Amino acid sequence: MASSSFGSSIVALFITFAVLIGSASAVHLSIRYYNNSCPKLLSMVKDKVDSQLEKKERIGASLLRLFFHDCFVNGCDGSILLDDSANFTGEKNAIPNRNSVRGFHVIDAVKYAVEDVCPGIVSCADILAIVARDSVVFLGGPSWRVKLGRRDSRAASQAAANENLPSPTSNLTELISIFRKFGFTTREMVALSGAHTIGKARCTNFRGRLYNDLDIDDVFAKERRSKCPELQGSGDDNLAPLDIQTTIAFDNSYYINIFMKMGLLHSDQQLFQLQNNGTGGGVSTDSMVVEYMKSQSSFFSYFAKAMVKMGDLYPLTGSSGEIRKNCRVIN
Ligand code: HEM
Structure with a gap:
């Protein structure tokens, strides 16, 4: 009897210890983390x-x-x-x-x-x-x-x-699986891709699309080819905007572009592929593209939530890692 009560005390102690260890390592990120330590x-x-x-x-x-x-x-x-x-x-x-x-x-x-x-x-x-x-x-x-x-x-x-x-030559199935690996749904992947409403890409990353893809608007392809020659190695670093309409505005025109077959990257256009009944690896993202194209607020809302989720990917917390003094080198 005495030994069994001793045994259960040990078990209780062990569980308490395990819970304490567990809660110490499960430190969560917080929007208020620096409120006291660095309020500005x-x-x-x-x-x-x-x-x-x-x-x-x-x-x-x-x-x-x-x-x-x-x-x-x-x-x-x-x-x-x-x-x-x-x-x-x-x-x-x-x-x-x-x-x-x-x-x-x-x-x-x-x-x-x-x-x-x-x-x-x-x-x-x-x-x-x-x-x-x-x-x-x-x-x-x-x-x-x-x-x-x-x-x-x-x-x-x-x-x-x-x-x-992900690579700009990825097909839809590959895009879905890369993002799924990090816990993102297909819908979130489509929303995050809308980041290509801003910024630029180099010819080397969209040459294949300009010269090999069939699902590309003729006038758009012709214009882009004029600054991105077919020959590999020539003009590799020439830039083109990822969003042909509003290059510097963060809006939903990315989805309008791909609806009109004017996605710059092969991977962009993979999200909208009506020419083969909107299928890609059995999943269609066409309806999501149309939804975000019609509703900027829907795009914004999914994008923002997915960015928060991205920020949750495997952070180092507690005593792991360090606070670097210079971001380019470890302390
Ligand atoms: C879906 C898969 C994705 C692929 C295959 C991809 C690929 C690329 C490529 C190839 C470029 C051009 C790089 C260059 O030519 O130097 C680029 C640019 C860019 N990507 Fe993505 N990307 C993807 C998703 C994302 C996501 C999720 C974000 C952010 C949430 C993002 C943000 C950007 C931005 C803002 C630029 C322009 C950067 C600049 O102008 O400096 N991309 N991406």
């Missing part, structure tokens, strides 16, 4: 983003993409910001990022300003999350409340960046 953070970041975007709007697109490329590679941990080091080959030169991701100087400028007021408090991963939201808002898109409390990784992985980021 959000206004400081917004001021910096606004002043950078006033000079050059495209940088807003680049900053939004940086956040996406951070979160899909081992979570939103600021790993994309790290330069190559003796210990690892970073993500900046992974195939989807090389000569393509931009905006690091803005993150540096924001971090510098934030460190001045709140030294050692705010992570680069969180700065990236706020900057992405502020960029979208500046360009006329929806707002959302950014959850905070992420910490920065102490490494980056070029291999993971090569493996996890």
